[in-house]
Amino acid sequence: MSLTGTADVEPARHRPAPAPGGWLGWLTTTDHKRIGLLTLGTSLLVMLGMGVLALLMRGQLAQPEEHLVGPQVYNQLFTMHGSGMIYLVMTPFALGLGVYLVPLQVGAPVIAMPRATLLGYWLYVLGAAIMLSGFATPQGAHSDGWFSYPPMAARTYTPGVGSDLWIAGVFLATTGVILMAWAVLWTALRKRAEGMTMLRMPVFSWSMAATCLMVIGAFPALLAALALLAAGRVEPAVFDSNLWVIGYQHLFWFYGHPVVYVMFFPYLGAVAEVLAVFSGRRFFGYRGTVFALLVFAALSMSVWGHHMFTTGQATNDYYSLTSILLLVPAGVEYFAMLGTILGGRLVFRTPMLFALAFVPQFLIGGLTGIMVGTPVLDYHAQDSYFVVAHLHYVLFAGSAFGLFAGFYLWFPKATGVLLDERLGRWHFWLLVVGTNLTFFPMFFLGYAGMPRRVVTYLDGDGFGLLNLLSSCGAAVLAAGMTVFVVNLARAALRRAPRAGDDPWRGHTLEWATSSPPPRLNFDAAHPLPPLTSEAPLLDLRRRAADEARGAREGRGAREGRA
Amino acid sequence: MRQADVFGEVFAVELIMAGAVFLAVLAAVLYAVLRRRAGAAAGPSERAERPRLEAAYVAVLAAVAVFLVVYTALANHREHRTGHVGAPAGPPAAPEVVEVDVTAFQWCWTFRHPRPGGAGATSGTCRAEEVPTLVVPTGRPVRVELTSRDVIHSLWVPELRYKMDAFPHHTNSFTLTLDEEGRWLGRCAEFCGYRHYAMHFWLRAVSPGEYERWVAGHQAAAGGAA
Numbered sequence: 001m002s003l004t005g006t007a008d009v010e011p012a013r014h015r016p017a018p019a020p021g022g023w024l025g026w027l028t029t030t031d032h033k034r035i036g037l038l039t040l041g042t043s044l045l046v047m048l049g050m051g052v053l054a055l056l057m058r059g060q061l062a063q064p065e066e067h068l069v070g071p072q073v074y075n076q077l078f079t080m081h082g083s084g085m086i087y088l089v090m091t092p093f094a095l096g097l098g099v100y101l102v103p104l105q106v107g108a109p110v111i112a113m114p115r116a117t118l119l120g121y122w123l124y125v126l127g128a129a130i131m132l133s134g135f136a137t138p139q140g141a142h143s144d145g146w147f148s149y150p151p152m153a154a155r156t157y158t159p160g161v162g163s164d165l166w167i168a169g170v171f172l173a174t175t176g177v178i179l180m181a182w183a184v185l186w187t188a189l190r191k192r193a194e195g196m197t198m199l200r201m202p203v204f205s206w207s208m209a210a211t212c213l214m215v216i217g218a219f220p221a222l223l224a225a226l227a228l229l230a231a232g233r234v235e236p237a238v239f240d241s242n243l244w245v246i247g248y249q250h251l252f253w254f255y256g257h258p259v260v261y262v263m264f265f266p267y268l269g270a271v272a273e274v275l276a277v278f279s280g281r282r283f284f285g286y287r288g289t290v291f292a293l294l295v296f297a298a299l300s301m302s303v304w305g306h307h308m309f310t311t312g313q314a315t316n317d318y319y320s321l322t323s324i325l326l327l328v329p330a331g332v333e334y335f336a337m338l339g340t341i342l343g344g345r346l347v348f349r350t351p352m353l354f355a356l357a358f359v360p361q362f363l364i365g366g367l368t369g370i371m372v373g374t375p376v377l378d379y380h381a382q383d384s385y386f387v388v389a390h391l392h393y394v395l396f397a398g399s400a401f402g403l404f405a406g407f408y409l410w411f412p413k414a415t416g417v418l419l420d421e422r423l424g425r426w427h428f429w430l431l432v433v434g435t436n437l438t439f440f441p442m443f444f445l446g447y448a449g450m451p452r453r454v455v456t457y458l459d460g461d462g463f464g465l466l467n468l469l470s471s472c473g474a475a476v477l478a479a480g481m482t483v484f485v486v487n488l489a490r491a492a493l494r495r496a497p498r499a500g501d502d503p504w505r506g507h508t509l510e511w512a513t514s515s516p517p518p519r520l521n522f523d524a525a526h527p528l529p530p531l532t533s534e535a536p537l538l539d540l541r542r543r544a545a546d547e548a549r550g551a552r553e554g555r556g557a558r559e560g561r562a
Numbered sequence: 563m564r565q566a567d568v569f570g571e572v573f574a575v576e577l578i579m580a581g582a583v584f585l586a587v588l589a590a591v592l593y594a595v596l597r598r599r600a601g602a603a604a605g606p607s608e609r610a611e612r613p614r615l616e617a618a619y620v621a622v623l624a625a626v627a628v629f630l631v632v633y634t635a636l637a638n639h640r641e642h643r644t645g646h647v648g649a650p651a652g653p654p655a656a657p658e659v660v661e662v663d664v665t666a667f668q669w670c671w672t673f674r675h676p677r678p679g680g681a682g683a684t685s686g687t688c689r690a691e692e693v694p695t696l697v698v699p700t701g702r703p704v705r706v707e708l709t710s711r712d713v714i715h716s717l718w719v720p721e722l723r724y725k726m727d728a729f730p731h732h733t734n735s736f737t738l739t740l741d742e743e744g745r746w747l748g749r750c751a752e753f754c755g756y757r758h759y760a761m762h763f764w765l766r767a768v769s770p771g772e773y774e775r776w777v778a779g780h781q782a783a784a785g786g787a788a
């Protein structure tokens with residue numbers, strides 16, 4: 001340990017053992033960047049798969065009384081699509097972003113607990129494989145929806161082994177995510193570089209810290225709910241008592257609401273970084289935003305009963321109170337985002353387009369969230385397509401747009417090459433049109449009385465036109481995602497332009513190092529800059545500009561005197 | 563239809579507020595896109611935060627939140643007060659409550675209209691594709707006692723803007739008062755398996771006199787069949 005020379009920038013205890021090369025090197029890596037990329041890549045692949053399931057559903061629903069798939073298959077489709085998107089895509093992708101970026105952003109050479117992080121990834125992959133393998137069993141995959149209420153999901157009513165696989169898979173994947181959350185949180189708390197105070201952490205890292213707190217605080221409730229469900233599959237009599245039936249709902253939603261913010265905060269953090277960078281200014285209202293994130297995370301643990309307004313067994317006044325109060329921290333975040341762009345000098349590159357669309361689109365999800373958080377409105381909207389529209393505005397029009405904003409922002413950092421701007425624009429515009437065409441009509445469908453999770457509807461219901469519009473929107477989304485895949489394939493196959501260390505004039509530490517960063521993130525050629533605020537590179541540029549101006553003015557003054 | 567009235571009023575209020583917020587934010591984004599673009603704008607602002615403005619704004623947000631919480635909670639309590647809305651105070655005018663026992667099961671409904679002395683009428687056979695009908699009188703509060711025989715279902719009449727879940731081993735009750743005669747489609751809103759999508763029923767409101775005749779008729783029919 002003490003043998004390392006004094007010139008070495010990194011203490012020897014940080015030096016990892018030489019890793020095997022090739023694919024084995026990737027699969028056994030303890031480099032947080034590789035684990036992060038594995039997680040991001042895996043969840044992106046699963047996202048495409050779950051998107052195909054959504055297309056099948058939209059195909060089936062395009063016209064009344066269609067027979068593309070029957071109820072048996074449709075019920076598997078919405079279950080695996082919804083639970084896949086939540087447990088295997090948006091949640092792990094969020095943590096994957098944190099695993100990749102938080103050590104870089106706080107100036108740490110490694111992540112805390114790298115082996116636990118790797119284990120977390122493998123549990124996630126194993127869980128995903130087990131959950132999806134249900135499709136290969138005789139009765140098919142699990143089919144009771146992403147929250148799988150008992151007694152419906154107990155063995156009596158859903159005997160297939162696909163359900164058992166689903167429970168095991170979700171359990172493993174969630175355990176993996178919890179491990180990653182500990183590692184990311186610990187990195188933010190204990191591994192920050194000298195001078196990186198808590199209030200100099202970038203907004204994205206703060207959003208991850210808040211996210212990890214929610215994962216650690218709320219996700220064990222999901223494990224408990226799954227254990228209860230598993231017990232009910234071994235012994236269905238467990239659910240002969242209302243206590244465990246309603247108890248399951250409480251356990252589930254104690255996890256189920258915070259997870260919505262786990263699938264939102266990191267993407268909001270990404271959007272905040274993008275807005276600031278492409279506005280050429282510091283993120284506006286940093287401290288207010290950090291405080292709002294923490295308040296938001298704390299409140300998120302108290303709202304779960306708003307998913308149970310129609311059970312007749314929840315304290316509706318209380319859950320409505322806490323739910324509606326969420327508009328205060330949410331409003332503070334909007335204040336900061338709008339302040340940033342209103343005082344900025346905007347450059348419209350692909351990440352910025354996605355971030356700008358996030359702002360109004362997510363707002364539709366948030367505003368309708370207040371509506372369904374109002375008991376007298378929820379009595380109508382609950383379990384209708386209004387909720388399907390609301391949740392997709394939050395998760396797709398909001399979070400997924402934030403995901404792509406972050407993807408286009410950090411792709412050059414992680415790979416060293418730039419994605420094509422023209423294809424990026426096509427991806428963006430197709431997604432904007434497709435998203436709103438797919439999901440906006442669903443508000444009207446729900447209002448008009450279409451329940452969710454129905455394989456078909458009657459001609460006389462009058463739902464045909466809006467469903468057809470929605471399915472057309474899904475086709476546009478498919479086209480947009482194809483463009484995205486083509487863009488990635490181009491970058492992988494051709495020699496796309498090199499990105500350089502800092503293609504966007506970034507603000508945070510990851511832009512101070514090379515693209516991709518070296519094994520220990522910063523090295524002698526790429527040392528940490530002075531950590532002066534949450535945007536150290538911006539400070540550096542401004543100081544340089546000030547000095548240049550000062551020199552110029554000094555010269556001007558001298559010349560004037562002469 | 564008190565539920566529909568309360569829903570309509572609160573929905574309108576929230577829709578207007580949401581619309582205003584959405585338009586304001588959209589206007590801000592469009593303004594930034596058009597007037598703060600790199601070509602059009604001067605340099606970016608150096609201002610890192612505006613704590614005074616932000617504090618005032620938080621106060622406004624909090625006031626809006628408190629208004630919404632109180633206003634909607636009062637609406638909820640108004641909706642669930644038993645008895646007839648607008649009926650003159652005092653028991654003499656209050657019409658007698660009708661009770662209906664509703665049982666959901668995979669994938670249909672039974673509606674029992676209990677009578678004093680143990681007798682009662684049952685509607686809906688659920689044979690073949692028959693859609694059962696829940697018959698209720700207009701003008702009288704109808705207390706629905708809702709339960710399930712197997713999994714969780716949810717009784718939803720979209721036109722009434724109201725639903726309530728049906729749990730096994732548990733009974734939920736709520737009160738409906740229908741002012742006009744008519745027939746509305748009801749659906750199951752909680753996913754309940756294979757035929758969830760087809761678990762419909764009709765809600766039919768008839769005059770009190772016709773309702774009495776209907777119950778008497780079905781009582782006889784049920785008795786005759788036994």
Ligand code: HEM
Pocket residue numbers: 051054055057058078079081082083085086090144145146147388391392395396400438451452453454474477
């Ligand atoms: C990040 C992306 C997405 C997420 C996180 C997501 C999430 C969900 C969730 C949680 C459900 C509910 C499943 C359940 O009821 O148990 C759902 C249902 C559904 N989603 Fe998505 N979704 C995403 C993207 C999409 C896209 C792109 C489409 C359309 C092309 C789509 C179409 C649908 C449809 C048709 C349903 C079924 C509605 C029903 O039968 O009730 N989703 N989704």
Ligand SMILES: [Cu+2]
Pocket residue numbers: 666669714715716750751752753754758761
């Ligand atoms: Cu049902």
